Amino acid sequence: MNFRLLPEWAEQDAVMLTWPHKDTDWADNLARVEPVYIELAKHITTQQQLVIVAHNSALKVHITALLNSANVSLNRVHFVVTPTNDTWARDHGPLTCAAIDSTEQLKVYDFTFNGWGNKFESALDNQINRTLVKELSSTNNQYQALDMVLEGGGIEINEHGVLLTTSECLLNKNRNPDLNPNDIEALLKEHLGATSFLWVEHGYLAGDDTDSHIDTLVRFAPNNTLVYVQCDDKTDEHFSALDAMEKQLKTFKTADNTPYNLIEL
Incomplete structure (x- = not known):
């Protein structure tokens, strides 16, 4: 079965927060x-389910x-208690793919998180997804842990399977020093269903x-x-780099060879 990473605007089951604490x-x-x-x-709980990752049981009680006290609807909150280093759930959290011919069938990928190139301690955060999936994922969902270092904020994908990223991040030797661009593209095609x-x-x-995550620079809509x-x-x-980025974005073409619609912030 072929799976593809879901775009940012796909229907969601829940939002995940990893809660800050004194450590x-x-x-x-x-x-x-x-x-x-x-x-x-x-x-979040006025709209959908919320997953909160808590460092320990005492933090969950807190x-x-x-x-x-804030009158939050706790029947929409699901706790996962597991040790954490930090709070950046977008980067250490799982990447969810759906079967291309059936969005009901999901596959959860657990890429390796190394604290943005070993800048920060991340061993605990790198274990969160295993506990998360064990406790909350449907038995119908597939799960796979991967040795490849990848953060959620480092990639974007659209409804056509076009994957957007930055060379500064994905080709940085502090992530996957043994992988070249062709290796990375092959892995992301295989696991995330990227088409281009x-x-x-x-x-x-x-x-x-x-190292220039794409989610702080350019996003798909x-x-x-x-x-x-x-x-x-x-x-x-920032002018020089962002001006060069803007010029490059104007050269990007869709599958039918038309320019992308660009909206500047």
Whole structure:
């Protein structure tokens, strides 16, 4: 059976949050960041199910009390208790693919997470998905762990299977030093159902630890649309890289050889 990574706008079963705690980099800001997570939980649960990954049972009790006080609907909250290093669920979380001929059949891929090229401790976060799938996934879903290092924020895909990424991230030697571009494309075609690739060669954001994740630079939207970060201030440190990125995006073509619809932010 052939599977393909679901685009950002596909129907969702749930949203996953990995909760901050005193042993993460959020330690000095917990009093400020926890109210943000509570607001996220409140809004998510008005629309759909919420998965919360909690570092330990004591944190689960603490979160439950916070959500109760905020009148969050706990019947829509599903806890997974497992040790965590940090909170970046988009990057350490699972990648869900659906059968191309049946969105009811899912396959969950657990790629390796190494803290954005071994910049941060990530061994605990790299184990989250195994526990998550064991506790919450349907027995009808397939699960596969992969040695390839890949973060969710490092790739985008659209409804046609076109995969969008940056060379700075996926070709960085701090991820998969033994893989060349052809190797990476072959693996992502095999596992994520990619039909073709758009490699962004430019893009920079100050303070970025991710090595230019595509999700901070360019995103797919439906109907062959790209939404991207633009900089029109020539005195800004981002101008050169983002201007070069914009010029490259204008050269990208769809399968029928027409330009993408570009929306600048």
